[in-house]
Amino acid sequence: MAQPVYALGLGCERGCEPLELLKLATKVLTDAGIAASDLTGIYSIDQRRHEPAMIAVSEKLALPLVCYSAAVLEKQTPRLLNPSKAVFALVGCHGVAEAAALSAAGPRGSLVAGKTKSAHATAALAITKR
Template sequence: MAQPLYALGLGCERGCKPQELLELARKVLEEAGIGAADLTGAYSIDLRRREPALAYVSQQLDVPVSYFSAAVLEEQTQRLLNPSERVFALTGCHGVAEAAALAAVGSDGVLVIGKTKTAHATAALAVKR
């Protein structure tokens, strides 16, 4: 039987401290009982492509980081546990962390951990079975 494939969705405000996002990512992995080696990668919105915190998490967890457009993330809205009108107003999609994780695992994937927040960041975890 194949090992499940996990995707870590991440969102953050501009200028988020890299350590804040890394600690949140590690918290979500710990809560799920998995390690970074179980991830296919980290995923976010393309608006944050140049955000140092995302690059830092990618480096520290030794996983690739990939980005989706707001339009692709918006396609996941019906599957989100925590859709947000505020996030939609800021980004053009109703969620970043949950939507990015779900987009990465595809239509047969599910959220394992919904949006988890700190002051400036969000993370979520999805799995493809």
Template structure:
């Protein structure tokens, strides 16, 4: 999937990052905590987004399935283009995966060029989450 379908009801993207083999329960709990902290619900989410290296990662797929939304994955070079818009760029993450952030970058990349982070990166022991809001024409 390369394109997220947004509408008046679903105008947010949940970006997720995790270590390989992270617990699906931990990642889902972090995702739900992020939604709660942002003051939105699963019904407001258009998609979950992450890095291509996590394609097939059970924790990411479980979160998207539990929230009943599609999941979109981006290559590191696409995520790296989002670095100027990140609240928490990380040189450590860059050394590990080739971009300065996963959760924030993925949320922004999926939400589009006019999107903004409404919830910067938050962490659990083995995962990260961030939320971006797309700007619809009638916003």
């Protein structure tokens, strides 16, 4: 069995429905041809650590939820495909899903799938290259 090498970054609005976030996460994985078993975990911003949708996806996929501070995510801004001034104004970093995936993937990691959006959530996928 191959070691997991992908990081799934997720972002969502407060009160996002768990099913919406799960459908988005599943879509990104399916579109990339990646199984949940290929993931090292679910990654997001610490402001969403206790968000029911984040917890639900983590539990459904049986993966750890790891959250980073806005300051840590902001360090990924030069690597983002879709930086957002609006996101920065809301949470203090220029992206959550892409930045969280890249933070988890490490300095040599790269995005496999840039930010994909639903009505109230975002998802991105990165591959680790350690």
